[in-house]
Structures are given as C-alpha cells and as structure tokens.
Amino acid sequence: MTMQASQAITRKSLHHELVDRLQTLIISSELAPGTKVPEKSLCDQFGVSRTPLREALKVLASDGLIRLEPNRGAWVTQVTEEEVEEVFPVLGALEALSGELACRHMTDAEIEEVRVLHNQMLESYERRDLDAYFSINQKIHRAILLAARNATLTTSCQALSLRMQRARYLANMTEGRWYQAVQEHEKILKYLVARDGQNLATTLLKHMEAKRVSVIRWLQDKENAPGSS
C-alpha cells in the first residue's frame, strides 16, 4: 500500500513544509525522544528524496529538537532535567515581556477573546478534561504572545515552547497543581483586563516557574517509575 501520492507534498517550500511536519511528529511523540530519526522511512512516507529531508533535519537540529551525530545520523532529543532548568527561565523572561507588551498593544476585542478562552478553560477544568485544558491554555498564551506585536518574540518563544511541549503535554498534573494553575490564570486575566503590564509580567513569570517545578517533578517521577508510556 504505497499511498504517498495522497501525502505527497507540493506546497511552497519543500524543506519548510518538512520542518513543520517533523516538528508535529516529534511533539506528538510519533518520533519518540531518544530514538533515531528514520531517514529512509520518512522519505518514503512523505514521498520526497533525502536532500530536502536532510535540509529540514539541519534546521530542526539548530532548534534543538534533534541532535546530529556526525556519520551516525539524527536522534530525537530527550527532555532532560538539565534542559528544563535552562529553558523555563528563558521562557519565563520572554513570556513576561510578552505580557508587558500585550498590555500596551492588545485591543479590547482581543482581551474579550481571551476572556472567552479563559472561561472555556475553566469549564474544561471542571470537567477534568486535561486535553481540552492544555489546548485552550496554549491558545491563551499564544493570544497574549501575538498581542505583543513582536514577531521576533513570537518566534523565540515558540521555538522554546516546542522543546518543552512534549514534556509539558504529558505532565500528569496533580490535582493541587492544576488548581494552582487555574488560580494563576485568574490573575493573568485580571491583570490583562486592567492592562497592568508590570503585574502581568510578574504573574506570567511565576506561572512559568511553577510549571518548571511541576515538569521537573514529573521527570523525576518518570525516572523512578519508567516504562509506562
């Protein structure tokens, strides 16, 4: 069953398209952390030759999603404690900035959109629907980021978020942490509505710090009780 015709890529820049697709595969763990990137099989799957695929791998490597070992191929990077301790502070600083800028530039309509998302998120929290919660959560953070009106900031933030996403998405929040996160989001909305950039920045920073602790804890648990995907 060679159905690569259906999946064959034609749009704009091939390597760029491949970067997107590979990112998706990595975030969704279809390409599992620590495993080798199956160059040949991906070429078959996407119906492309090795040249554009390898171009995409170089880009992903510079973003830290994969690691290139000379003459030994590409490997999906693991989310390590060390990396988490590095990335979250940086992400915190960037999100804080995005909050500050968003307070200056966000339209009232956009704030209203965030309020709607916020309420949807509360609902999914009530339902204990973690998937929905994460999805809406991301939309809120993204809305704030976009409202900062700074493409460079957006790019930098997203690149780092991507690296954490696998880890964060699967982080089985405790009931306590989940409640805490919701409380933090109440404050985020409050300060956004008040256009209080300073306090929003501080809150987003603390929010990220709490996430860091949560993810670290999850990584440590996983280490002690490995195996179950």
Add this chain to the structure above:
Amino acid sequence: MTMQASQAITRKSLHHELVDRLQTLIISSELAPGTKVPEKSLCDQFGVSRTPLREALKVLASDGLIRLEPNRGAWVTQVTEEEVEEVFPVLGALEALSGELACRHMTDAEIEEVRVLHNQMLESYERRDLDAYFSINQKIHRAILLAARNATLTTSCQALSLRMQRARYLANMTEGRWYQAVQEHEKILKYLVARDGQNLATTLLKHMEAKRVSVIRWLQDKENAPGSS
C-alpha cells in the same frame, strides 16, 4: 574544477562549518545586506558542492540572517527599523536575565576578569578606538552571559545579537552616546561586583534600550544620507 585546496574545509560537520563561515561573512558585511547570496561563487570559494551550502542557508534563514525566496534564491536580510524595534526589547529581556543569573553563579575570579576587561575598555574609550571598544564590550557581555550558566540563554542571545551585530558594529556613536554607554558600564560592573542581580538586570535593560535608540537614530541618518559605505 579544482584549486579549492587553499580554503577547502575538512573539519567536523561541513554544513556546520559553513554556517559559521557564512555568519562571519554576513557580519563583516562581505556579504552585504540586501544583496543576493552568490551560491555558485561561495561553492567555488569554499570548495564544496551546493548541497552542504544550501543546508547551511536553510539554517541561516531560520536564524533570520538571510531570506529565502522560493525559486529566486537567498538574500542577505537588511537591518530594518522594524526589526531593531523588535529584537532589542527581546535581547534586553534576555540580557537582564543573564545579569540576574550571572550574579548568582559567577565566580570571584570571573568577576575579576570582567573588571580587567572593563578597564581595558575604558582605555580604548580614552583613545577613541572604536574597534577595540566594541570588541572588548562584546567580551564583557559575553562573559556575563556565560556566567549565567545557561546554554539555552546563551544560544538565544547570540542568535539575536548576530542579527543586530552588523548594524551595531557600524553604528557611528556620537560622543554623547559613547560617554553615556561608558557610564552605564560603570554601573554594570558595580552591580556585578555587589552581586546585585536586580539592579544589574535593570541596568542591562536600560543599556539595551539606549542602544536601540542609538541604532535607530543611525538607521534614520543612514536613510537620509545613503551611499557612503
């Protein structure tokens, strides 16, 4: 086709080496902003085929140093006002973080090294030696960055710095701005020695903001009096 021997590349990963070399060419303006990247001539110059060169171009494009136009090749990006307004705030936030972390992690010996550099910088200021000043200036910022002990932060900062470097390096500081910058550096050293992370962060942020203004002014002057390179 031969004679590539003189500059031929042999070290580790070819595309990685090419990324480095091309960055250097771009920063030094040997590849001038706004011009087309001469793929063929670079291949000849480096003695490599197009494949690894194009891999490097993809990476540089994702870092924003060049722009890829589908079917039309690669172009060295211009430093625009818009971009400066975007990048400097982000860089400011990151340098502020680096200052905060550096105060926690820097060894006394490392602080001493910064002091030495600082004094050298003052000397080059007295001599009005702009090249030396910039070079030492960069070393100081880099020392602080490395002392933050955060590889992710280092990478992010440097990527953004690179994009600004062409513009900043050529920024013909006014006497007034130069004096101001030196004063700012006095404070930076002071707070570093005191390990006052909060104030160091604030100072670095202001320092970057002042640089932004300076570069913007330079860009505007350049626009009104173009041509002279």
Add this chain to the structure above:
DNA sequence: TGACTTAATTATGAATTCAAAATTACGTTG
C-alpha cells in the same frame, strides 16, 4: 562457546545530475 577478525551490508555525507523556473538576451513590430 566466546572473544576477536574480517567481510558484507547498510547508512551517511556530499557531489553530481536533471527538470523546472526565472532571468537575460535577442529579435520583431508598431
């Protein structure tokens, strides 16, 4: 059997080739 060599296979890195697109050069016509 098990450690060590050596040969076969496979995967990787980079050059080359090839089709398609864009650019340039040329010629025509008004």
Add this chain to the structure above:
DNA sequence: CAACGTAATTTTGAATTCATAATTAAGTCA
C-alpha cells in the same frame, strides 16, 4: 526607438549517484 514577445541561458530545487564511515553478519581460532 520603445514595448512586447520569444528563444537562449542561467539559476534553483530536488532526485540521484557515489565514496566513505559505521554497523551488522560471518568466520576463525583459542
């Protein structure tokens, strides 16, 4: 001569090919 259209050339994007390094398999000998 200028504007347009067509042909030749060059450049680009991507597949293919090729040399080399790494991995696996097979064979040898204690």
